[in-house]
Amino acid sequence: MKVAVAGKGGSGKTTISATLSRVLARRGHRVTAIDGDPNPNLGVALGMSQEELGELVWVPKEIAEIKEEGESRSLVLTQPAEEVADEYGLAGPDGVNLMVMTGVDHAGAG
Amino acid sequence: MRSLLGELATGGTNEEVTITDMEASIEHMSRATIRHVEAMLILTEPYYRSLETVGRIAPLVRELGIEHIWAVANKVRSPRDEEILRSYCEDRGIEIGGIVPFDEAIQEADREGRALIDYEPEAEAVGAIERIADLLEREVAVKNNGSSDGGNGEGDQS
Numbered sequence: 001m002k003v004a005v006a007g008k009g010g011s012g013k014t015t016i017s018a019t020l021s022r023v024l025a026r027r028g029h030r031v032t033a034i035d036g037d038p039n040p041n042l043g044v045a046l047g048m049s050q051e052e053l054g055e056l057v058w059v060p061k062e063i064a065e066i067k068e069e070g071e072s073r074s075l076v077l078t079q080p081a082e083e084v085a086d087e088y089g090l091a092g093p094d095g096v097n098l099m100v101m102t103g104v105d106h107a108g109a110g
Numbered sequence: 111m112r113s114l115l116g117e118l119a120t121g122g123t124n125e126e127v128t129i130t131d132m133e134a135s136i137e138h139m140s141r142a143t144i145r146h147v148e149a150m151l152i153l154t155e156p157y158y159r160s161l162e163t164v165g166r167i168a169p170l171v172r173e174l175g176i177e178h179i180w181a182v183a184n185k186v187r188s189p190r191d192e193e194i195l196r197s198y199c200e201d202r203g204i205e206i207g208g209i210v211p212f213d214e215a216i217q218e219a220d221r222e223g224r225a226l227i228d229y230e231p232e233a234e235a236v237g238a239i240e241r242i243a244d245l246l247e248r249e250v251a252v253k254n255n256g257s258s259d260g261g262n263g264e265g266d267q268s
Contacts, residue, residue: 001250002146004130007153008163012184015216015226016153017131019239022227024127034130042131047225093225
């Protein structure tokens with residue numbers, strides 16, 4: 001299942017996204033937590049250390065391109081999802097896999 | 111080719127979950143990114159200005175055809191807070207997916223740079239988030255499992 005968490009800054013998006021990720025992971029789901037915030041701090045909220053997070057490579061914008069089909073536009077990956085997860089994912093507590101995708105949704109825009 | 115989020119949640123089975131913490135500003139919420147999301151949680155605090163953000167986001171999200179849209183209130187301190195939230199959402203036909211109480215543990219965990227669930231596993235806020243997880247499993251995951259896009263059969267009740 002694909003869940004997005006939106007809302008005003010300061011409303012607690014990050015804490016709730018992180019806790020939800022941990023809870024679902026403990027229930028046996030394979031969870032990927034994606035940080036799309038320009039000031040990413042989901043990793044800390046998930047319980048990763050600064051040291052661990054220092055190793056994390058942000059997913060580059062070039063990973064996605066916008067594909068237009070008539071009126072519909074969607075972001076598609078330019079390399080296989082497994083490779084993206086291997087290369088840019090960082091496994092954290094309860095096996096939650098973190099990826100920082102800040103800026104990726106602007107790929108190809110403008 | 112599948113969408114970005116679709117690709118990252120390969121298979122779309124019950125076991126695969128992606129949780130995306132989105133940018134705060136709705137103006138930057140890219141249609142291309144969220145089109146394939148199945149459930150959108152819109153966080154709010156129980157006061158008018160914050161609720162107005164939900165009131166703005168919900169119709170946009172609905173327009174994109176996202177199936178499940180829930181307002182989730184955070185930092186709820188009183189029955190009065192809850193009442194304001196409920197009446198606002200009811201007037202606009204927005205479903206409430208969870209009510210997370212104001213909880214000191216959130217600030218304290220944050221201050222120490224730790225995960226809430228590690229800092230205070232029994233925190234009230236954690237309990238409320240567990241109920242949101244219940245909702246997602248019940249309303250979103252179960253349905254996925256029964257659909258044709260590749261459920262692995264685990265958890266099937268049939």
